[in-house]
Amino acid sequence: MRIQPIIFLSLTLSLLHPGPAAAGESLVEGRGLAATERSVAQDDLFPAASASLEIALDDKGEGPSMLWLTRRYGELSGQHITFSAETKAQLEATLVQLDRGLSVPAPQVQQAFEVMLRQSGFSLAIESAAAPRILRIRSMNSPESAELKQTSKLISTAQLDLARRHPAMQFHVVVNLPHLDVRQVSNSLRSIITDSRTTMLLPAGNSRSMVMGGFGDWVHENARMLQAMDAAAAEAEVDRSEVIIVLSSGDANAMAKMLEGVFSHTESPPSQRVLIRPSEATQSLLVSAPSGRMDTIRRVIAALDR
Numbered sequence: 001m002r003i004q005p006i007i008f009l010s011l012t013l014s015l016l017h018p019g020p021a022a023a024g025e026s027l028v029e030g031r032g033l034a035a036t037e038r039s040v041a042q043d044d045l046f047p048a049a050s051a052s053l054e055i056a057l058d059d060k061g062e063g064p065s066m067l068w069l070t071r072r073y074g075e076l077s078g079q080h081i082t083f084s085a086e087t088k089a090q091l092e093a094t095l096v097q098l099d100r101g102l103s104v105p106a107p108q109v110q111q112a113f114e115v116m117l118r119q120s121g122f123s124l125a126i127e128s129a130a131a132p133r134i135l136r137i138r139s140m141n142s143p144e145s146a147e148l149k150q151t152s153k154l155i156s157t158a159q160l161d162l163a164r165r166h167p168a169m170q171f172h173v174v175v176n177l178p179h180l181d182v183r184q185v186s187n188s189l190r191s192i193i194t195d196s197r198t199t200m201l202l203p204a205g206n207s208r209s210m211v212m213g214g215f216g217d218w219v220h221e222n223a224r225m226l227q228a229m230d231a232a233a234a235e236a237e238v239d240r241s242e243v244i245i246v247l248s249s250g251d252a253n254a255m256a257k258m259l260e261g262v263f264s265h266t267e268s269p270p271s272q273r274v275l276i277r278p279s280e281a282t283q284s285l286l287v288s289a290p291s292g293r294m295d296t297i298r299r300v301i302a303a304l305d306r
Contacts, residue, residue, distance in 0.1 A: 045166065048106060051106055053073070054104075055104070063095050063096035065092050066090075066096060066122070070083075077110075079132070079134070083138070090122075090142070110165075111167075113168075114166055117168040118167045123140060124136070125148075155172075157173060163216035163220045164216055171216050172200070173212055175223050175226050176209050177227075177230040179234040180226075183203045185226070198215060200214065201213075235270075238290050241294050242286065244284050244286055247284060253278045256277065259297070262300065263293070263297060273289075274289040
C-alpha cells in the first residue's frame with residue numbers, strides 16, 4: 001500500500017544552490033547538539049547539482065517514490081544519504097505527488113528536494129560535512145523524530161535567508177529584541193508552536209533575546225516577525241522633545257524651510273522626524289524632534305542665526 005501525502009499542485013521555487021547525495025542505507029549515529037553549535041558560515045550548505053532534476057509521471061498519472069527521488073538527488077549531487085530501515089520503507093511507500101511532470105533546473109534542485117521531503121513528512125540533516133559527505137533523512141512519523149533538535153544548526157540573524165532556503169533542515173537562532181519583554185512575548189506566541197518536537201521558542205535567561213528553533217522556513221518567518229515587532233516597539237519608545245527657539249535675526253519662515261531641508265526626511269518613521277513650525281509674529285521656531293537630535297538642531301540654528 002502506498003502512502004499518499006499532500007498533493008503538490010505546483011512548486012514555486014526561488015533560486016538557491018542545490019545539494020546532497022547518493023543512496024546509502026547504513027545507520028549513522030547523530031553527532032549531538034554540541035557538534036551543531038558551530039554557527040553556519042557558508043553562503044549555502046550544499047554543492048550544486050550536476051544537472052536538472054526530471055520527474056515524470058507514469059501512465060496512471062502517478063509520480064515515482066520518494067526513495068527514487070532521494071537516490072536521484074544523491075546521484076545529481078554526489079553525496080551519500082543514510083536512513084533507517086523504517087524510514088527507507090516509508091520513502092519507498094510514499095509517492096512524489098505532482099499534478100504533472102516537473103523539470104527542476106540544477107540551481108533549484110536542493111530547495112525542490114527539501115520542499116518535497118518536508119511535505120511528505122521527512123527531514124534532512126548533515127551527518128558528516130567532511131568527505132565523503134553523508135546526509136541523513138528521518139521520518140517525522142517514527143521515533144527518529146525525537147532526534148531532530150539534535151541536528152539543528154546555529155545561525156546568526158544575518159543568515160535567516162539561508163534558513164528559508166532549507167525547509168527540511170533544522171536551525172536555531174538567537175534574536176536580540178531590546179524593546180520587547182521576551183518572556184511575555186514567548187508566552188503570547190506559544191500558539192505558533194504546533195509540534196514541540198520540531199520547534200522551540202525560549203527567552204534567553206534574563207537577557208532581551210529569544211532563542212528560536214525549527215525548520216528553516218519557520219525560523220525565518222517567525223524571527224522576521226519578532227524583529228518587526230521589536231522595530232515597532234522601538235519606534236513607539238522614541239523620546240521626543242519640543243522647544244521654542246527665538247531668533248535674534250533672520251526670517252523665521254526662511255529659517256524653517258532651510259532647516260526642514262536639512263533635517264526632515266519623509267521616508268523616516270514618524271517618531272524619527274524633525275518638525276519645525278515658524279512663528280512670524282514672534283520670529284521664533286517651534287521644534288519637535290527626537291531628544292537625541294535636539295542639541296545638533298540647536299547648534300545649526302545658532303550658526304545660521306547671526
